[in-house]
Amino acid sequence: MSSLAYRLERQPATTAAARNRRAVRLWLYAVALVVFALVLVGGATRLTESGLSITEWKPIHGVVPPLSAAEWQEEFELYKRIPQYEQMNRGMSLDGFKTIYWWEWSHRLLARGVGFVFALPLAFFWLTGRLEPFLKPRLLGLLCLGGLQGAVGWWMVASGLSERTEVSQYRLATHLTIACVIFAATLWVARGLTPRDAAARPAPAASRRLSVAIVVMALCQIYLGGLVAGLRAGLIYNTWPLIDGAIVPSGLFSMEPLWRNFFENVLTVQFMHRCGAYLLLGATLVHALALWRMVPATRHAGGAGLLFLVVLAQAAIGITTLLMVVPLDLALMHQAGGLIVLAATVVHARSLWGSYPAVSAAA
Structure with missing residues (x-):
């Protein structure tokens, strides 16, 4: 047998099941990309105070924006009835309203788009038998x-819409965090469909557990960032490393009952967000050093090192954003950085845990 024929015989055949896995994996990466864009547009909507410009929930009809001067005026009149207009934007022109309206409309359109990008291919893959049984409950x-x-x-x-001039920070942080959970879970499943590398050295169990903890920490940090955004806490205490002139400032627990400080006290919320960043940075450093000691010069160790650098870069962007009092471009870069950090933690953790079992053994 010639060497070429031998190599061809040794190569694994590309089965239909493997092709299906690849198609599903690429589809899920596309979904994650759209979710990434959605969260960024949502961040811009929040930073431009545009989120309350559409005062009605029209899941179907709302796809069509105002198409005439009369329809634009009708939407503007609805906006004039809410406290945000009365207290913050009284006297706004129709053109000014259109600017904030388009941000919120784009955000809602992208949200609907994610639904179609996910649901229609899911139905196709399911109905044509291209989904393995273990994937179905995950995708549902x-x-x-x-x-x-x-x-x-x-x-x-x-x-x-009724008593406040902005949305509740509790609800904003919840909305942001659920979006990021969807983003992370989508990437986790997609990464798990990557073909297994039989020659890869297994990661130590302790490092696998820590990698998942780091994913959870990244999500918690995003939640804290949502509270900071909801309270506009980034617009004050714009110094670093000190906050209000101290490493641990006074006034952290000035509200009663105690738990309110962690959600409503602007100083405490910003302080917790900073501490979360330090904790995440420290955890990724410890994780990288541990892997370099236990499995040096491996893909696992290299991935952990890269993850630490990504978190370090995000910390630098966050500090710069704070010191410059949250300009729109840096604030959006910081939000994008948070998603990139989350993606990096998920991809790295999933690689340590390995891909899903081979097609024939999937369950």
Whole structure:
């Protein structure tokens, strides 16, 4: 037998099941990319104070924006009835209203788009038998999370339509975190469908557990960032490393009962967000050093080192954003950085845990 024929015989055949896995994996990466864009547009909507410009929830009819001067005026009149207009934007022109309206409309359109990008291919893969049994409950769970997120989005907007001039920070942080859970879970499943490398050295069990803890820490840090955004806490205490002139400032627990400080005290919320960043940075450093000691010069160790550098870069962006009092471009870069950090933690953790079993053994 010639060497070429021998090599061809040794190569694994590309089965239909393997091709299906690849198609599903690429589809899920596309979904994650759209969710990434959605969260960024949501961040811009929040930073431009545009989130309350559409005062009604129209899941179907709302796809079509105002098409005439009369329709634009009707939407503007609805906006004039809420406290944000009365207290913050009284006297706004119709052109000014259109600017904030387009941000919120784009955010809602992207949210609907994610639903179609996920649901239609899911139906196709399911009905044509291209989904392995173990994938079905995972993908249905993601679909349910998406539906829940739509309801939470309106629940968030509704909090700013009657008595407040902005949405509740509790609801904003919840809305942001659920979006990031969907993003992370989508990447986790997609990464798990990567073909297994039989020659790869297994990661130590302790490092696998820590990698998952780091994913959870990244999600918690995003939740804290949502509270910071909801309270506009980044617009004050714009010094670093000191906060209000101290490493641990006074006034952290000035509210009663105690738990309110962690959600409503602007100083405490910003302090907790800073501490979360330090904790995440420290955890990724310890994780990288441990892997370099236990499995040096491996893909696992290299991935942990890269993860630490990504978190370090995000910390630098966060500090710069704070010191410059949250300009729009840096604030959006910081939000994008948070998603990139989350993606890096998920991809790294999933690689340590390994791909899903081979097609024939999947369950």
